[in-house]
Amino acid sequence: MLGIIGAGNMAEAMIAGILKSKTLDSKDIIVSNYNKSKAEKLSSKYGVAAAENIDVIKNSSIILLAVKPYALLNTLELYQNELADKVIVSVAAGISVSDMENVNTRLKIIRTMPNTPVQICEGVLAYVYGANIAENDKTFFQSIFSKLGMFIEIDESKIDAVSSLTGCSPAYIYQIIEAMSDAGVRMGLPRELAISLSAMAVQGSGGMVYNTGTHPAVLKDKVTSPAGSTIEGLAELESKGVRGAVISALYKAYEKTLLFSKK
Numbered sequence: 001m002l003g004i005i006g007a008g009n010m011a012e013a014m015i016a017g018i019l020k021s022k023t024l025d026s027k028d029i030i031v032s033n034y035n036k037s038k039a040e041k042l043s044s045k046y047g048v049a050a051a052e053n054i055d056v057i058k059n060s061s062i063i064l065l066a067v068k069p070y071a072l073l074n075t076l077e078l079y080q081n082e083l084a085d086k087v088i089v090s091v092a093a094g095i096s097v098s099d100m101e102n103v104n105t106r107l108k109i110i111r112t113m114p115n116t117p118v119q120i121c122e123g124v125l126a127y128v129y130g131a132n133i134a135e136n137d138k139t140f141f142q143s144i145f146s147k148l149g150m151f152i153e154i155d156e157s158k159i160d161a162v163s164s165l166t167g168c169s170p171a172y173i174y175q176i177i178e179a180m181s182d183a184g185v186r187m188g189l190p191r192e193l194a195i196s197l198s199a200m201a202v203q204g205s206g207g208m209v210y211n212t213g214t215h216p217a218v219l220k221d222k223v224t225s226p227a228g229s230t231i232e233g234l235a236e237l238e239s240k241g242v243r244g245a246v247i248s249a250l251y252k253a254y255e256k257t258l259l260f261s262k263k
């Protein structure tokens with residue numbers, strides 16, 4: 001049984017993705033939340049069970065802690081005895097494996113950094129194993145979470161960079177899709193069609209880079225004919241400093257993430 005403590009946005013994204021990937025059935029998931037109605041809402045939407053924190057822990061062998069970072073260490077401290085032989089999966093930004101292991105050195109910790117597209121199994125889930133995670137714990141964790149998109153073990157020193165690049169960037173891409181759809185509307189397309197076309201163009205372009213392994217500059221060159229229309233748009237993007245803006249936007253998010261990590 002997978003237990004989930006905290007029934008917010010990330011918990012819902014994970015439940016939706018896990019059910020879509022069919023690694024678990026809804027009867028294999030049990031959720032709790034301080035405000036019980038939020039767990040009950042997920043229960044009626046996805047068919048998972050809703051319960052109190054303590055019952056979630058008692059009935060599960062792997063527990064996803066999907067509470068806000070400020071609540072994570074308190075939760076671990078409060079339930080450290082009951083959690084001692086369970087696999088604990090944290091999604092909290094800025095709380096290190098050693099922060100969690102310092103609560104109780106027996107805890108079996110896996111620190112993850114998912115992004116919200118895990119809900120359609122097209123997310124990124126980066127993870128770091130704690131000191132007490134055994135081979136069978138790894139296999140168990142992978143059997144549930146590996147189908148949520150790109151599933152990648154990383155060095156913990158890189159997790160804040162991954163967080164900026166994958167956790168924050170959906171917001172930037174949504175803004176770009178919205179701007180593209182504004183352009184479509186300006187050209188006379190209906191709004192809904194303009195949004196769908198823009199979203200599909202972004203999804204397809206990302207897929208071309210991800211699935212072919214071709215460098216994005218090579219793919220760009222392939223769609224840019226001499227004196228054509230695409231090069232006109234590219235020149236405009238360059239003159240507006242879009243590349244520099246993207247690099248500094250992601251770096252700003254990274255710097256802020258580092259600040260949170262140091263708190």
Ligand SMILES: NC(=O)c1ccc[n+]([C@@H]2O[C@H](COP(=O)([O-])OP(=O)(O)OC[C@H]3O[C@@H](n4cnc5c(N)ncnc54)[C@H](OP(=O)(O)O)[C@@H]3O)[C@@H](O)[C@H]2O)c1
Nearest residue numbers: 006007008009010033034035066067068069071091092093
């Ligand atoms: N959203 C993202 O894109 C994203 C990406 C990567 C990682 N994360 C991580 O995911 C975690 C959750 O974020 P979120 O966006 O899902 O936040 P959220 O929507 O606020 O959900 C957190 C939930 O946890 C509940 N909660 C807090 N303390 C609890 C406790 N001790 N026992 C039971 N329930 C408790 C809260 O209940 P109440 O509302 O009743 O207080 C709330 O429903 C954070 O640690 C964040 O760093 C989020």
